[in-house]
Amino acid sequence: MEKVRLGIIGFGQQGGNYTRFITEGKVKNMVIGAFCDIDPAKKEYCAENYPDVPFFDNYIEMLESGKVDAIVTTVPHYLHPEIGIEALKRNIHTLVEKPAGVYTKQVKELNDFAATKPDVTFAVFFNQRTNPLYQKVKELIDNGEIGSIRRTNWMITTWWRPQGYYDMGAWRATWGGEGGGVLVNQAPHQIDLLQWICGMPKKVYSNLKYGYQRNIPVEDEVTAILDYGNGATGVFITCTHDVLGTDRFEILGDKGKIIVDNSRKITIKRLFLSEPEMSATLGWGDIGKLTRGEGPSKIYSEEVIEFQSVWGQQHINILENFAANILDGTELVAPGSDGIHGVALANAIHLSSWLGKEVELPLDEDFFLAELNKKIEEEKGVTVQN
Amino acid sequence: MEKVRLGIIGFGQQGGNYTRFITEGKVKNMVIGAFCDIDPAKKEYCAENYPDVPFFDNYIEMLESGKVDAIVTTVPHYLHPEIGIEALKRNIHTLVEKPAGVYTKQVKELNDFAATKPDVTFAVFFNQRTNPLYQKVKELIDNGEIGSIRRTNWMITTWWRPQGYYDMGAWRATWGGEGGGVLVNQAPHQIDLLQWICGMPKKVYSNLKYGYQRNIPVEDEVTAILDYGNGATGVFITCTHDVLGTDRFEILGDKGKIIVDNSRKITIKRLFLSEPEMSATLGWGDIGKLTRGEGPSKIYSEEVIEFQSVWGQQHINILENFAANILDGTELVAPGSDGIHGVALANAIHLSSWLGKEVELPLDEDFFLAELNKKIEEEKGVTVQN
Numbered sequence: 001m002e003k004v005r006l007g008i009i010g011f012g013q014q015g016g017n018y019t020r021f022i023t024e025g026k027v028k029n030m031v032i033g034a035f036c037d038i039d040p041a042k043k044e045y046c047a048e049n050y051p052d053v054p055f056f057d058n059y060i061e062m063l064e065s066g067k068v069d070a071i072v073t074t075v076p077h078y079l080h081p082e083i084g085i086e087a088l089k090r091n092i093h094t095l096v097e098k099p100a101g102v103y104t105k106q107v108k109e110l111n112d113f114a115a116t117k118p119d120v121t122f123a124v125f126f127n128q129r130t131n132p133l134y135q136k137v138k139e140l141i142d143n144g145e146i147g148s149i150r151r152t153n154w155m156i157t158t159w160w161r162p163q164g165y166y167d168m169g170a171w172r173a174t175w176g177g178e179g180g181g182v183l184v185n186q187a188p189h190q191i192d193l194l195q196w197i198c199g200m201p202k203k204v205y206s207n208l209k210y211g212y213q214r215n216i217p218v219e220d221e222v223t224a225i226l227d228y229g230n231g232a233t234g235v236f237i238t239c240t241h242d243v244l245g246t247d248r249f250e251i252l253g254d255k256g257k258i259i260v261d262n263s264r265k266i267t268i269k270r271l272f273l274s275e276p277e278m279s280a281t282l283g284w285g286d287i288g289k290l291t292r293g294e295g296p297s298k299i300y301s302e303e304v305i306e307f308q309s310v311w312g313q314q315h316i317n318i319l320e321n322f323a324a325n326i327l328d329g330t331e332l333v334a335p336g337s338d339g340i341h342g343v344a345l346a347n348a349i350h351l352s353s354w355l356g357k358e359v360e361l362p363l364d365e366d367f368f369l370a371e372l373n374k375k376i377e378e379e380k381g382v383t384v385q386n
Numbered sequence: 387m388e389k390v391r392l393g394i395i396g397f398g399q400q401g402g403n404y405t406r407f408i409t410e411g412k413v414k415n416m417v418i419g420a421f422c423d424i425d426p427a428k429k430e431y432c433a434e435n436y437p438d439v440p441f442f443d444n445y446i447e448m449l450e451s452g453k454v455d456a457i458v459t460t461v462p463h464y465l466h467p468e469i470g471i472e473a474l475k476r477n478i479h480t481l482v483e484k485p486a487g488v489y490t491k492q493v494k495e496l497n498d499f500a501a502t503k504p505d506v507t508f509a510v511f512f513n514q515r516t517n518p519l520y521q522k523v524k525e526l527i528d529n530g531e532i533g534s535i536r537r538t539n540w541m542i543t544t545w546w547r548p549q550g551y552y553d554m555g556a557w558r559a560t561w562g563g564e565g566g567g568v569l570v571n572q573a574p575h576q577i578d579l580l581q582w583i584c585g586m587p588k589k590v591y592s593n594l595k596y597g598y599q600r601n602i603p604v605e606d607e608v609t610a611i612l613d614y615g616n617g618a619t620g621v622f623i624t625c626t627h628d629v630l631g632t633d634r635f636e637i638l639g640d641k642g643k644i645i646v647d648n649s650r651k652i653t654i655k656r657l658f659l660s661e662p663e664m665s666a667t668l669g670w671g672d673i674g675k676l677t678r679g680e681g682p683s684k685i686y687s688e689e690v691i692e693f694q695s696v697w698g699q700q701h702i703n704i705l706e707n708f709a710a711n712i713l714d715g716t717e718l719v720a721p722g723s724d725g726i727h728g729v730a731l732a733n734a735i736h737l738s739s740w741l742g743k744e745v746e747l748p749l750d751e752d753f754f755l756a757e758l759n760k761k762i763e764e765e766k767g768v769t770v771q772n
Binding site: 150151153155157162163164165205207209212213214221223225227231233235237239241242243244246248250252256257259269271275276278279280282283299300356357358 | 536537539541543548549550551591593595598599600607609611613617619621623625627628629630632634636638642643645655657661662664665666667668669685686742743744
């Protein structure tokens with residue numbers, strides 16, 4: 001194989017974007033092998049714009065057509081695991097969109113099946129992991145540059161969506177259609193980055209607001225406390241109703257602090273002496289002097305790194321990395337099996353809110369699914385404006 | 387009365403500071419009437435440095451001596467209500483230090499008694515309410531400049547205290563000595579400001595860590611979720627182990643956002659159209675254009691106001707305001723009866739952590755006190771390093 005022939009399953013917004021990147025030659029070693037969508041309008045559009053590319057309205061047929069070496073699942077979240085398993089079963093390399101699924105039970109089935117196919121590439125579309133800024137933050141943490149983590153805090157409210165966005169499709173922001181709101185659709189990127197960089201919490205408590213500022217049955221406002229089980233804690237805040245969105249990620253360690261502003265700027269403060277050493281050796285008076293500028297001029301060094309944001313490049317990076325893994329075994333930025341962590345964390349945040357109490361990870365998968373199904377049932381009696 | 391003769395009850399660090407401000411003539415219309423402390427070393431010190439000022443080792447005797455018109459209670463928190471009641475009983479104007487008490491039951495007794503003495507001045511030492519920055523924030527909120535509050539978020543971790551600070555006195559940071567840790571000693575200022583500016587929450591959930599980074603039985607790490615009962619939520623974070631302390635206060639309203647950095651700078655973003663109007667009228671595509679700079683250049687105006695911090699001035703302001711209220715009825719910046727709110731909020735944060743669940747305000751005062759007393763009993767079996 002010289003170039004990976006990608007099958008796009010689901011020709012919606014993202015499917016269309018990826019198609020353009022690939023057909024414009026922006027993705028190294030990747031071509032479009034086929035399209036698949038159940039919407040006749042999409043078939044017509046593709047026939048007109050990409051006449052040489054085969055089109056299927058049944059993804060199993062596409063998987064068995066010999067036209068594709070790999071697929072990406074740009075379809076509703078609930079379908080990712082099922083399609084992933086069918087593709088892997090046929091030795092078709094699989095890139096599942098985020099979130100890998102809506103509930104861990106189905107994602108675990110996907111992961112378990114993928115584990116039986118070690119030679120077939122299985123990846124998840126966490127494009128933000130290719131953002132040099134977050135790679136740098138992960139490197140800083142992994143290298144222990146700010147020591148052991150004591151607190152994580154991410155307020156990411158830049159996911160503004162007006163009511164019109166929700167009204168574009170009846171499946172949007174419903175339990176049955178998406179399995180949740182901002183936690184499932186917009187925030188999975190940050191939920192993954194948070195656990196990728198700082199690890200998974202052991203316990204979660206949340207306060208969610210359902211249909212707080214939008215006419216939707218799912219959450220548009222999230223506040224969660226994470227407990228890492230070793231004393232360290234975290235806070236995760238997101239919403240879709242803050243048009244003046246804040247994006248501020250702070251990590252406190254015992255040797256320093258990292259502050260990420262607007263996903264653009266990293267400020268790293270490195271203590272000359274670790275905090276436990278300072279606590280053990282410095283008196284309160286000494287610190288009073290320090291803060292009044294009467295002592296040694298500094299207790300820490302500060303480094304600021306600014307990054308440029310290039311829209312689309314992250315997606316291209318993921319597609320290239322996927323192709324490279326297929327062709328030469330290059331390490332995956334986001335192995336498919338990693339997808340379950342973000343789903344588990346989002347599930348825990350939902351479940352805590354439903355039960356009104358702190359929940360422990362890992363969750364009881366069957367119990368979560370039963371509770372989710374209750375929401376789907378209840379929703380059927382609710383009129384959602386559309 | 388031309389000048390208020392203040393009795394300083396408790397000649398510790400704060401008592402000494404206030405004495406200096408007053409004897410240096412910095413506090414308009416106030417003089418020192420007498421000192422009171424049970425420590426013979428303080429008596430000796432005062433005799434040497436303030437030979438003309440009467441000294442008492444019994445505060446009741448001081449209250450009945452005719453030497454003071456007013457008092458300030460710079461004594462351990464538990465004693466504020468009792469001393470306050472004894473002073474008011476004798477028509478001595480009373481300025482209680484913050485927190486007004488450790489538990490609401492005792493603060494309520496103080497408030498109830500004070501209510502029977504409407505002609506005697508009763509104030510609480512919330513000096514940060516005189517900070518022009520926080521007065522401005524309150525004014526902005528009260529005037530509805532950012533509309534209805536949707537979220538409050540204050541991370542105030544600038545209260546760094548090394549172990550040596552705690553080791554200075556056996557009563558420090560104990561249940562019996564202080565009734566808690568950072569919530570009772572350091573953070574009451576921000577807890578008061580938060581409720582003064584944004585109102586009291588209806589429900590609270592917290593995750594506290596006791597002796598996390600310091601050898602103390604009480605909390606040195608606090609994360610709390612506030613629920614205002616109308617959909618609005620808040621997060622309050624504080625600790626004493628972050629030597630690189632963060633002080634960031636953000637308030638989101640439906641017409642804008644206020645961000646306060648380091649208690650020095652206010653950034654006010656005022657939306658041209660309220661968020662509900664934007665949600666109702668703008669499509670997602672419109673906003674995409676706005677954020678890419680392709681639409682109207684701005685959806686909000688931004689104002690930045692910088693403030694200077696003058697240490698000590700806030701305390702002088704409170705003392706002057708107290709004297710002015712006594713002399714000419716000038717409105718109090720912090721009426722004594724306001725002290726209960728911060729105590730109630732701190733109590734709720736403690737109780738939620740003890741019970742491991744969300745609690746509703748107002749709390750059951752007797753239940754809280756019984757739980758606090760359990761902590762005090764348990765502590766007696768614990769060896770606290772000193």
